Amino acid sequence: MxxxxxxxxxxxxxxxxxxxxxxxxxxxxxxxxxxxxxxxxxxxxxxxxxKADRIAAEGTTFIQSEGNTAVILEVNAETDFVAKNEGFQTLVKELAAELLAKKPATVEEALETEMPNGKKMSEHINEAIAKIGEKITLRRFELKTKGDNDAFGEYLHMGGRIGVLTLLEGTTDVEAAKDVAMHAAALNPKFISRAQVSEEEVAREREVLTQQALNEGKPENIVAKMVEGRLGKFFEDICLVDQTFVKNPDQKVRQFVESKGATVKDFIRYEVGEGLEKRQDNFAEEVMSQVKK
Known part of the structure; x- marks a missing residue:
């Protein structure tokens, strides 16, 4: 046939x-x-x-750089135990090397790329699933490029539970770039600077802070000044360069970077499983459903 x-x-x-x-x-x-x-x-x-319908919210982040290109990726598994498996770790490194070599634009495009063994990345992952016995997914990745006078900072926290890739322009000081990555891992900023925060978000925060001040009984003539002061604290919480540097509380991150003659061009922070339903939550629901029967 x-x-x-x-x-x-x-x-x-x-x-x-x-x-x-x-x-x-x-x-x-x-x-x-x-x-x-x-x-x-x-x-x-x-x-x-x-295993396709199982929840894979554990796993690891990983960073690999080669010359002026770097990739940060998150690969998920079902349990933390498997995430530490040597076969799983090898797979993650193989995927990183492939992403660096082929530079696909999306996860879907990446899964269609041909690995050195002649198989598509999706097939290569499926083979690993068969051997390891858990659902494994390439969840996300980002590729970044830099100039010859710039530096990547690579930091993996808790063996890859959190991964941060930074890009400093104007310096080749890799250790400084790594220090900024460590800071971002600890304080989890959302933006590089105030310039990246949308006007809509600032207006919304200003309105909330204004109502807070009025509800506290503050006189209207000083509310505006108070709100602007509290907005500064808001920016410190979410903007990397406005944050107090974790390695030196007397400095802002901006001051530390400027002392190296550099600026923060970009950063990517991945935390394993963020935004995903956790396996144990699903398991708890299953147990409760059985109890109620």
């Missing part, structure tokens, strides 16, 4: 296996879809599909 591209696509959708594995399975079973699924399951290749 002739094996069509549509048949291969359907089997891939049902099993999560790679294209060549699906084609081989269909060939071996003369195009019988159910038998092909069993064939892949017997080979351990379809195990990735069975």
């Amino acid at each position: 002739a094996i069509t591209a549509q048949m291969v696509k359907e089997l891939r959708a049902k099993t999560g296996a790679g294209m060549m594995d699906c084609k081989k399975a269909l060939t071996e079973t003369n195009g019988d879809m159910d038998q092909a699924i069993d064939f892949l399951r017997e080979k351990g290749i379809a195990s990735a599909a069975k």
